[in-house]
Amino acid sequence: MSKIFSFGFWNSIARVILRNRVIFIFIIILITAFLATQWQNMRFSHTEANLLPDDHEINQIYNDFLDKFGEEGNLIVIAVKDSSLFTPEKFTAWNNLTRDLENFKAVENVIAIGNLKKLEKFDDPSRFEMVPFIQDKEWTSAQVKAYKDDLLNKLPFYKGLVYSENSKTIQTAVYLKEEIVNSIERKDFVLEELQPLIEQFEEDTNLDVYVSGMPYIRTLNAKNITDEIGLFIGAALLVTSLIFFFFFRSIRATVIAMVTVMIGVMWAFGIIGLLHFEITVLTALIPPLIIVIGIPNCIFLINKYQQEIKIHGNQAKSLQRVISKVGNATMLTNVTTASGFAAFILTDSTLLKEFGIVASINIIAIFLLSLVIIPIIYSYMSVPKDKHLKHLNKRWIGAFTAWTERMVRNHRVTIYIISIILLATSIIGIYTIKISGSLLEDMPQDADFFHDIRFFEEEFNGVMPLEILIDTKQEKGALKLATLKRMESLENLIAEVPELSTPLSVVRLAKYTKQAYYNGNPKYFQLPTSQEQNFIAPYLKGISGEGAILNSYVDSTGRYARITTFMKDIGTEKMERIEENLRPQITKIFPEERYTVTMTGKALIFQKGTTYLVKNLIVSLSLAILLIALLMAWMFRSFRMILVSLIPNLLPLLVTAGMMGFLGIPIKPSTILVFSIAFGISVDDTIHFLAKYRQELKANNWKIKRSVYAALKETGVSMFYTSIVLFFGFSVFMISSFGGTVALGGLVSATLLFAMLSNLILLPSLLLSLEKSIANKETLKEPAIQIIAEEDDILNERKKP
Template identity: 40%
Template sequence: MTWKKLADFILKNRLAVLVVVILGCLFMGYHASKVRITFNGGKVLPVTDSAYIRYNQFKKLFGQDATTMVMGFQSPKIFDKDVYNDWHKIANDIKATKGINGVISVGNVFDVVKDTIQHKYVLKPLSPALITTDKGADSVKQKFLSLPFYKGLVLSEDGRSTLMAISFDGKIINTPKRVPILKAILKAGQQFEQKHNIQVHYSGLPLIRTVAGDLIKNEFVLFLGLSLLITISILVLIFRSFYAVFFPVVVVLLGVTCSLGTLVLMHYEITILTGIMPSLVVIIGIPNSIFILNKYYYEYNHTGNKMQALHTTIAKAGVTTFVANITTAIGFGVLCFTNSELLVQFGMVASASVMVTFILSIILVPIIFSYLPNPKERQSKIKDRPVIQGLLNKLDYVVHNHRKAIYGVTVVLILVCIFGITLINVNSYVVDDLPKSNNTVKDLRFFEANFKGVLPLEVSIDTKRKNGVMNNAVIRKVERLEKLISSKPEFSRSLSLTQGLKFLTQSFYGGNPNYYRLPSGLEQGFILSYAGNSGKSNDMLKTYLDSNRQYTRVTFEMVDIGSKKMNIVLKDLQPGIDSIFNPKKYHVELTGSSIIFIKGANYMVKNLYESLALAILLIAGVMWVLFRGIKMIAISLLPNLIPLVITAGLMGFFGIPLKPSSILIFSIAMGISSDQTIYFITRYRQELRSTNKSISAIVSDTIRETGISMIYIAIILFFGFGVFAASTFGGTQAIGILISITLFVSMISNLTLLPAFLLSMEKRTAKSESRKSQ
């Protein structure tokens, strides 16, 4: 009765309703114009997670990490006069740029010199001016090689590669202001490359995130265009009418506008996930119009009365599409329960957008078509097209005559795919979603090969007492810890308080490299007394100490080896760390952006399993409200769970790893594929209540009527999600390809397995009644 009243209200007040909807869309459009691309990596771990809390504590003590970009090259000419001078000049120019905190390279490193008169250390540039002779270049090289502090830091262990580390101001690193600076750095590198014919490589999280942001921006437009092209093409094939193509597209574009407006109103930005929202709205929104228009043309063909047909369409198709959209929204909405900001944003905006687009469809399509001419015969005879009818007749024949074969094939597929599931690899990489051919990925491999990576790993050591770090025994423990971690091939050499003390000890003894070591207990007092008077040179130590000298940090760079291997490495390290620093007396925390990424990947995979379970539970609840009875819930869920099993099996067989982006597929696909079940069973139960036909006849009628919409919608969903295969992001590609496959299999399952279940239920009921009568 409620839907009939809604139909009365919409059609009787259609002009007023239309004006209100247009004003609402204009309001959302105004906000949508303010949408912007994110400039940070997105918060994956929930803010209540202990690792995330400790990471923020670390940043308060020592400042923002992941602010360093690197550029480097490999050449035997590193210390040639012209190459060295140009590299030196680039470093100085970048250092003078507003927004850059510091630059370190072979061209502008400092030596620490002891001033015995002033009783302090003085920082002296290794090369205060440009080199004018080859002899001067050789002298600088020898000086540099006598400073072990820089070995493996800006010059590789083999001396054939060098890098320049550029530290951004933490205040601008996650803002658009970093983009022009990055462009200027890349331009300087390109000029150097062209002049000397030496390939320059670039990496670091600031650059990786900027490259990802640019790709998101480009794909945002690409996918919206492709999804519109696909849906328009399919609408033309289905309806062969300008009105039935143009106005559904207008409706989904209004849905896209509202989606982006929602994003801005919630104070969110476009991320790798929310960036695909406009395309999702088009792909998921168009089926609403197809189902509504098919119902409208079907009713008009029976009544010949346009307004009556539209009224019936709202009343009957409204409830079906409403419930179908609810299950789709559930598939996205369950992501809100992960507490991961990245997924919560995507889940909230996606679920809201699905429902808003449904509301626009059920209101605007009937209102618009009420003002348009009556449907032509070719539109109202859509269901009679020979190709579709032939296909549906074959499906009906198979369901009625080959149920055992359907069950047998399904069981075999499930068993094979269960084996495939055992082959799935759970793994995530920091640059996982960037294309392997991308220069950023190639350049990262250069730094991994020559400097053991550029991804930051921070070790925070809490001595739990004031001045505890400066105890000589603690300093020795820190050195042992550094050696333990650096011994792993995944980690670079360290930067730390101990390395600074070694540098100062070398300086204390006249720069002799043999004295690059930790000071003894007696030496430490003298060396630190010099450091206390040294102004800027004292910063070398302050960078690695908090104000109370209770905490110290040790900084490493690491290779992007993936979450699976890194989890093993971190687990192997822990006993060694505990043996050096007794957990009862000290707290040692491995942290930093890279660790947060690894923990975030672990967290997302774990919680997305729970999200899928929650989606299934909630959808089962919707099925219970609609259909009642355990049997009907099982019948409605199984045709949609089996495609998920098949997809998971394919992931195992084709080596597609399970990671945060790919596991999203299952809860989303579960929500969308359930729509097909709802379309079928709703039509089936309406017929069951209003006629005296047998279940067998009703199943046949439902296949022939609802099957048309199900096939058309499945085609749009298959090709619509298929456009994401054109993405440069591996995760987006996986979402597109795997959801397309899942939804296609789901359509087949809902047009074969689902009616087969219903017929088997009829047979069992008939046997039961026969026994009772005997």
């Protein structure tokens, strides 16, 4: 059983592949064609990333809110901050814009100056009615000015909804139909109907229009993700092909590698479609990731083929040895990389699970494609010429490996001192890392829609809804004056928080009824007294019933009420402080034995999700380390070697975490991925080095120093090649307009660079310093699998003088 992956096994695999080339090519074409048919099932995510498990209490509270009041993230706001709006021509155009918006099928309701209604009192019979605010169809300058004065001075009900606190910005609120908010129809409306309409309005009136709201933000953000997939794939192909050509100086080798990874990309899209997963900001990274991870496979296989050709010139023998000798090691490195991604499958977050499933499947798939395609294509081609093999003797590569050997041989104490300093400094940096639950932080900050978000934050204190659900535990309890007064007290507290907007609730409507009862006098915009409530009650029949304004803020039973406020793009820490301050006040205002008050909303869910994810970061990373440690235990049969091999791979992670703290890069969903991804990839170098080291020990009769230096010289070139490809490959993500993707690319690149140096310098130093206790024959027992073919031992012996 321990020899299941022996040299003989891989020799058999090599024979099967090379003797059935046409069949394997046909199978690959068939699978590629099938997966291509699955592309039609790919769909882009139309909702925000929900990082919490479906059964989490926060999600249950949110779903309970939706059951009672429907979709809360269906508001798009359109605003103008320009005094010239209140001129007859532009005022007419603004009102025409309202009518155009009302005619769209996707729109449920529009609240704007053009269709604004005000509450008026009528007698005989006693009633309130909502009557049009604007009666005329054509206006003079004086009329427009009068409308403006009435709006800003006599209708406080619409403050924060139609005009801003400073009365300088006029806003139109567009409510989308619930059924299209989380569907592709929302994208069609925003991109094909709303945007062209706004652009035409700006051109006609010479007014700057600001547009925002969660449906609008989500649509443009999704469009940016879609646009960047092609950009990443193109950039990854360009960068990796240039580096590949620089190393090999062979057009055909470069083309073969590019064909291989492009088939891998096609499979990646097909697998996403086959599994019916959505393309999110995370799964969008998988196709370029496959290119970046697939190219090192091509480097190992093509490099080995060319080395074999240089030694004996026999093509058939070389191709067989490529599979039999490199196949095992390449498989193991891909398995460890896949394990790093597979750790996400064990989290409770659907978003991360899907990312982990697709990434790990595709990493194994690109390994199989590389192992089959490269030998088969080369088998149909002529033997590489001498000019294609020149790169094997590059002096600068020799100089690099000589430098690493010199450092290990002569400066081990310095290496340990630097490592300890880096560790201590990193720990200090780690304590300064902050957590960011910002829904907007990773969005493209140069985009127009992001500037519009900042505008609405300044004018209306944000566009992200925060909902407070109040359960009065009795029917009609939400309409009782005592409850309304409690709600008003809570609204006053919310209004004092700079990061939150003026709240909207049934309290505002109750105040408006008193103002209307006193013939629209704005000084009576306040809650009625008990006596006044009795006088007002007969007039309320006109605004009650299905479809009335009341139903937006109180459920059909009158038991539940909502308070809606909008929040700025604040981080997790600020939001937690606000929540901590509000909680005791809410409990004081609404006694828990009589009321149940909960906070919810998509922005809050995202922040809670980030906190949840950070708490699970240690768990998921520990799982990745455990999986890889178990794999190495199975390979090397040595607990001590596991510990030694983990040190040079954990140190780069700590250095990166410390760097995040010093650079002010917060922990967030995108940067959390860095550690598991980087660890899964960087441990590949350790496996290659230790496998070669063990082989050299046997060939050199267990002479430690000679074996370490021989392994360093042998593996240094391939580790350098692959690390450079990975470094520049992941750096491609830094061209993204999304802050999280930029941070992910930069941090993974830096971590892998540290990991290469750590595996080439720190790991050999540890082996030499601890040779008596760990690096000996007793410690390195017979491995469960042969990572490098034993025939190489003979070859190494022949090479030695």
